[in-house]
Amino acid sequence: MVKDVNIHVKHLTRVEGHGNIYFNTKNGEVSNILWEVDEAPRFFEAFVRGKSYDQLSHLTSRICGICSIGHSIASLRATEAAMGVQISEQTELLRRLALHGENLQSHSLHVGYLVAPDLIGAPSVVPLVKTHTDAVIKIVTLHKFANYLSDLTCGRTIHPITLEVGGFTSIPTEKQLVEVKKQIIDTMVVTGEVAGIVLANAHKLPDFQRESEFIGLTADDHYPYYKGDVASTDGGMWPPESYLDITNEYVVPQSTAKHCKHNRDSYMVGALARFNLNYRHLSDEAKAVAEMFGLEPVCYNPYMNSIAQLVEIMDSLVDSTRIIDQLLSNGLKNETSEVEIRPGRGVGAVEVPRGLLFHDYTIDGLGNCIKANCVIPTNQNHGNIQKDMEAIGPTLVGKPEKEIELTLEMLVRAYDPCISCSTHYLDVKFL
Amino acid sequence: MKPKVAFFDFASCEGCQLEVINLEEKIIDLIDVVEIVSFREAMKEHSDEYDIAFIEGSIQRPMDEERLKKIRGNAKILVALGACACIGGVNKLRNEWSVDNVKEEVYGDADIEGNKLFDAFPTKAINEVVDVDFYIPGCPINKVEFAKVVSHLAIGKTPQLPNYPVCVECKKNENICVFELGKFCLGPVTRAGCNAICPQFQDGCEGCRGFLEDPKMEAQKDVLRKYGIRLDDMMKRFNMFNYKKGVY
Amino acid sequence: MSKREWLDFVDRLINEDEMEVIGVRAKGSKFQFAPIDSSEELRLDYNVTILPPKKQLLPPHEDLMTYDISKPFNVLSSKDEGKKILIGVHPYDVIAIQQMDEIYLGTHRDEHYDARRKNTLIIASDILNVPERSFSGSLGTHVVEDGFDLLITDLGDMVAVTIGTKEGEELLNTFAEPGEATDEDEMKVKRLRDELPAKYQRKLKVDKYQWEKLLEENYDHPIWEENSKKCLTCGSCTLVCPTCFCYDVEDVMNINMKEGKRVRTWDGCLLRDFTLVAGGEVFREDLKDRYRHRYYRKGLFLPMRNGFVACVGCGRCATQCLPDIADPCDVINTLASYSMHEKVNFPIPDVKQAGIEEGLLVPEPATIVKKERMTELETLYEIKLDSGKELGHKPGQFIELSIFGIGEAPISVSSSPGGMTFELLVRRIGHVTNKLESLEVGEKIGIRGPFGNGFDVKDLEGKDILFVSGGCGLAPTRSLINYVMEHRDDFGRVTILYGCKDPKAILFDRDLRSWGDVKDVTVKRTVDSCPDGECWDGDVGLITTLIPPLDMDPENTIGIVVGPPIMYKFVIKELKAKKIPDDNIIVSLERRMKCGVGKCGHCQMNGIYVCLEGPVFKYNDVKDIPEAF
Known part of the structure; x- marks a missing residue:
């Protein structure tokens, strides 16, 4: 007689936002397995109605504290597309640098503070301060550098200040960029050391495979975050404007966050999706990190998303030096943002730490927003999390409850869900 | 005895708690001075025994209101963290419309009727639900000010916000x-x-x-x-x- | 020297490791004093900088001292003694610095300012472009004759240098090889200076010697009310002013709760909390009063004190004020056009005090030797200076009590002069006094002082003395009463009236009783009300009711009145009814005394600094001061 198991993880910890896991077995069979999101809805798309075009990025950045730079840039790109605003090469380079800052910040937070404790077998990073002081200091160093880069480009890492429609209110000086570049070289060494620490504990990552679809931006010549076409590992390429045909959002009763599906029941976005789609554009330094873990495209193990993040940390550092070199060789210019108010609709698609993010605005002739839609990476992942749980569930039957709970928690955490982000959207297709 | 500190969040972007994490190596000092017993964004450990509760986010639903009242009951000192908690922040912008209107705009004609997860009322700042002892305003909070408030509470000095523009x-x-x-x-x-x-x-x-x-x-x-x-x-x-x- | 030689001179200074070169450089479309990396960054053609060079001598935020509270008394002054050269200081700012020197280095030397000032060389520069809102041409502050080490005049291809000090000359000869100026060069410099006044768009209708009179006659001019309605109370006018010098002090702890620092920051009289005291009272609550105070301070009170108008006409306040109501040129011109001619006097009592030469800012260690709870709110502390010295106070003086990590609070001394210890009666009302309550006998605190003008005991000798004390007012009075008791024969009849809220709030009851036992001393105690069941052998009723029945010789009686602000008006009315001349009434007033030495500005009532001329005043000296009662 097998004992029935009833696991309910209320408000999963070490993730952004509120989500719950249910796992029940009856007579040795999984009777219920559910990923529930009970984050309070915040209705962003509703309240940006009537707001001025130049307020939108400042409002929508407040969707998420961790990826506020990504939201701002997606928002600016949508606004600029809607109003036909052109930006300079310098602005694009600085925005790409800002996205790297955020990617570094978010990934180092996730791998270092949220995932590492699972691998080392601690409830959080707090006890590690005493037991693994060196490792914690390395992670803090990495995280601190990431925030420094974000602060420098955006004025503030959480809810950026300098990013505005058409450009920047204020830009770093050449002296500051030279200094950052110096620090990047040191930070690359620290990243290698952090990768070593993770590798030493990587055996704790479950060897779980489930073939799924991966979606993300792709480009001909680089590993894209700022712009590109949308691609799938199942094949196909689409312009960002047709995002609704890709995301197909729908509401499920157990979640204030909508779910998405494309070619299959669900798909995944994020570091692993980008890795699977754009491996060829990674720097050698980043590929070397992947090799340490035997990570190759196409990888179907969602737990490896954290490793893909580690790879991206290295790649973001390398690409940041390239961007800084370019900025310095062009020479920094004090530009003013030229904006002319024009009605229209525009979509901005940006790769943020957790995956593909879309903002879609319609602006009227007075420069006010009349319709908005944001499709958040974590939304696109909720369905895939549920499907992964359903697939891994039966393999867990009979294992100790603690282990089941940890395996499921680690699964959700691997997606690095940003739950407060994912509880706002519209244009629902209820299926 | 180190004061026991807990962090809780409601409708918010969790950026204020992230700003606390952004204290970087100073957190190591912080956990020498206070014992953090709950911080869901960063910790699995949790206890309902705490002296100081930091609350991020605003209140959107009856179920949130209940949870907040319970926290108030446990905490000796309750501190509002960030604009959403202190004044409602951007969350209050939706109060320009009725709850039905904003639900329809966001969830369309999906069947969410009677589902308590979606049971929203107009956004409230937390002092519209419980008594608040201190405020750390801002969107996001300023981590320097956060550290200052914590050190004030730890040394027994009433935290005071600047009363100038x-x-x-x-x-x-x-x-x-x-x-x-x-x-x-x-x-x-x-x-x-x-x-x-x-x-x-x-x-x-x-x-x-x-x-x-x-x-x-x-x-x-x-x-x-x-x-x-x-x-x-x-x-x-x-x-x-x-x-x-x-x-x- | 040629322009090239000048630039080489600047670059040589920059390359010198010993000193930091701070010059005028562009900040967006504006200018600021900031470290320069090359002479090319220097912009001598600037009009005005956003902030004055004052910030190099009195920074917006500066650490006064650091401390470690995990140790008994571990305090280190954080004086900044780095060598600096300021390049490009305009004449009006040179004059402003001279005024700052007078304030900070005159009586009671501020050691932090002193350290910076001693290590700073000033290379002034003649004005090439007149700032739009400046009216320094009307004040004569567009040119300067001293107060600089070197003064340069940019003549295009040549730079003329005027030597101000020996240090300046030495600097010039060490880092440059200047040629002798020709008569023609000197003519050019003179012409440049002479032509300046005509370039000003803004001009005063009256000269600076008229300011005092205009202000004396227009205290109730409608302009104060009208303009203050437009005021944002943002404080910008005072914060950008080169002659404003008020400050606030705050203790800031590191998050590790061991190390901390005491920080001085700029403050300003336009901000509401500037006159806030621990009890929550704001002494200059009305915005009109705050708005007016700034002009009176600059144009009347400081000139009365120091002999100069505390405005150099730089126009920074006018530039920064969004509603455009901060321009002294506009306000003075309005007063000149429509004067009310209603003269109000603002006398400043002449009090002689020995100046403090050093150790103004850092408290000295002291130990709590005894602690006695008096009432629910008040505790009496006996304190001993660790140096073993006497405090050396006069009755009526106060000290600043420090608890590191918390802050400082002014407390009157309650014991009579002399003795190796002194007593402080402390009411728990703010951060410091609340924390003090948690300290035990043997623990360390910091003491600065004594400060202020106390009771002049010589003046009281031979007189009958009537003490009228309400509530905490007995704390400073007790110091004098004890002195009088110790020198009983030097004084006439003594009457002590004491009133408080209820029997539980009574202070020094033991003392009151024992004083009553002394020959020719009458003590009367009263409470506002006595709750049922409370044991009480004194009177019931307000303290004013004790005065009419007294038998006294008004001409030979000195009335000493100390109590809560509300008490003065009513008590003094009763004393007048008893025919006691105003000249015979002495009061002690309370304000927020932060520095204790007339610099921070918080305790000022009109022109008077309570910490310097008070807290003990002859009633006659303050009765007409609008902000006194």
Whole structure:
């Protein structure tokens, strides 16, 4: 007689936002397995109605504290597309640098503070301060550098200040960029050391495979975050404007966050999706990190998303030096943002730490927003999390409850869900 | 005995708690001084025994209201963390419309009727639900101010917010007044404490720390008029973090 | 020297490791004093900087001292003694610095300012472009004759240098090889200076010697009310002012709760909390009063004290004021055009005090030797200076009590002069006094002082003395009463009236009783009300009711009145009814005394600094001061 198991993880910890896991077995069979999101809805798309075009990025950045730079840039790109605003090469380079800052910040937070404790077998990073002081200091160093880069480009890492429609209110000086570049070289060494620490504990990552679809931006010549076409590992390429045909959002009763599906029941976005789609554009330094873990495209193990993040940390550092070199060789210019108010609709698609993010605005002739839609990476992942749980569930039957709970928690955490982000959207297709 | 500290969040972006994490190596000092017993964003450990509760986020649903009251019951000191908790912040902007209207705009015709997860009422700041002892305003909070409040509480000094406008910090930092750059700024009526970070990067103050106890609104409107800003545009910006039904 | 030689001179200074070169450089479309990396960054063609060079001598935020509270008394002054050269200081700012020197280095030397000032060389520069809102041409502050080490005049291809000090000359000869100026060069410099006044768009209708009179006659001019309605109370006008010098002090702890620092920051009289005291009272609550105070301070009170108008006409306040109501040129011109001619006097009592030469800012260690709870709110502390010295106070003086990590609070001394210890009666009302309650006998605190003007005991000798004390007012009075008791024969009849809220709030009851036992001393105690069941052997009723029945010789009686602000008006009315001349009434007033030496500005009532001329005043000296009662 097998004992029935009833696991309910209320408000999963070490993730952004509120989500719950249910796992029940009856007579040795999984009777219920559910990923529930009970984050309070915040209705962003509703309240940006009537707001001025130049307020939108400042409002929508407040969707998420961790990826506020990504939201701002997606928002600016949508606004600029809607109003036909052109930006300079310098602005694009600085925005790409800002996205790297955020990617570094978010990934180092996730791998270092949220995932590492699972691998080392601690409830959080707090006890590690005493037991693994060196490792914690390395992670803090990495995280601190990431925030420094974000602060420098955006004025503030959480809810950026300098990013505005058409450009920047204020830009770093050449002296500051030279200094950052110096620090990047040191930070690359620290990243290698952090990768070593993770590798030493990587055996704790479950060897779980489930073939799924991966979606993300792709480009001909680089590993894209700022712009590109949308691609799938199942094949196909689409312009960002047709995002609704890709995301197909729908509401499920157990979640204030909508779910998405494309070619299959669900798909995944994020570091692993980008890795699977754009491996060829990674720097050698980043590929070397992947090799340490035997990570190759196409990888179907969602737990490896954290490793893909580690790879991206290295790649973001390398690409940041390239961007800084370019900025310095062009020479920094004090530009003013030229904006002319024009009605229209525009979509901005940006790769943020957790995956593909879309903002879609319609602006009227007075420069006010009349319709908005944001499709958040974590939304696109909720369905895939549920499907992964359903697939891994039966393999867990009979294992100790603690282990089941940890395996499921680690699964959700691997997606690095940003739950407060994912509880706002519209244009629902209820299926 | 180290005071026991817990962090809780409601409708928010969790950026304020992230700002706490952004104290970086200073957190190591912090956990020497206080015992963090609950911090869901970063810790699995949890206990309901705490002295100081930091609350991020605003209150959107009956189920949130209940949870907040329970926390108030457990905590000796309750501190509102960030604009959403202190004043409702951007979350309050939706109060311009009815709950049904915003639900329809966001969830369309999906069947969410009777589902308590979606059971929203107009957004409330946390002091509309429970008594709040101290406030750390801002969107996001300023981590330096957070550290200061914690050290005040730890040493037994009542934390006090600056009761002067952002202009004071702008001047001390020798910022160029953003009005001179042709931008809108709420600095003259907004409580300082952010070190005038937005004007420092040549962007106007948006009032995220809430208005002063006695803001000179009429004088502020006169100034904005002088710079050619229309009343409806003014209200949109006054409301950004400080939504109020009717006109300021 | 040629322009090239000048630039080489600047670059040589920059390359010198010993000193930091701070010059005028562009900040966006504006200018600021900031470190320069090359002479090319220097902009001598600037009009005005956003902040004055004052910030190099009195920074917006400066650490006064650091401490470690995990140790008994571990305090280190954080004086900044780095060598600096300021390049490009305009004449009006040179004059402003001279005024700052007078304030900070005159009586009671501020050691932090002193350290910076001693290590700073000033290379001034003649004005090439007149700032739009400046009216320094009307004040004569567009040119300067001293107060600089070197003064340069940019003549295009040549730079003329005027030597101000020996240090300046030495600097010039060490880092440059200047040629002798020709008569023609000197003519050019003179012409440049002479032509300046005509370039000003803004001009005063009256000269600076008229300011005092205009202000004396227009205290109730409608302009104060009208303009203050437009005021944002943002404080910008005072914060950008080169002659404003008020400050606030705050203790800031590191998050590790061991190390901390005491920080001085700029403050300003336009800000509401500037006159806030621990009890929550704001002494200059009305915005009109705050708005007016700034002009009176600059144009009347400081000139009365120091002999100069505390405005150099730089126009920074006018530039920064969004509603455009901060321009002294506008306000003075308005007063000149429509004067009310209603003269009000603001006398400043002449009090002689020995100046403090060093150790103004850092408290000295002291130990709590005894602690006695008096009432629910008040505790009496006996304190001993660790140096073993006497405090050396006069009755009526106060000290600043420090608890590191918390802050400082002014407390009157309650014991009579002399003795190796002194007593402080402390009411728990703010941060410091609340924390003090948690300290035990043997623990360390910091003491600065004594400060202020106390009771002049010589003046009281031979007189009958009537003490009228309400509530905490007995604390400073007790110091004098004890002195009088110790020198009983030097004084006439003594009457002590004491009133408080209820029997539980009574202070020094033991003392009151024992004083009553002394020959020719009458003590009367009263409470506002006595709750049922409370044991009480004194009177019931307000303290004013004790005065009419007294038998006294008014001409030979000195009335000493100390109590809560509300008490003065009513008690003094009763004393007048008893025919006691105003000249015979002495009061002690309370304000927020932060520095204790007339610099921070918080305790000022009109022109009077309570910490310097008070807290003990002859009633006659303050009765007409609008902000006194």
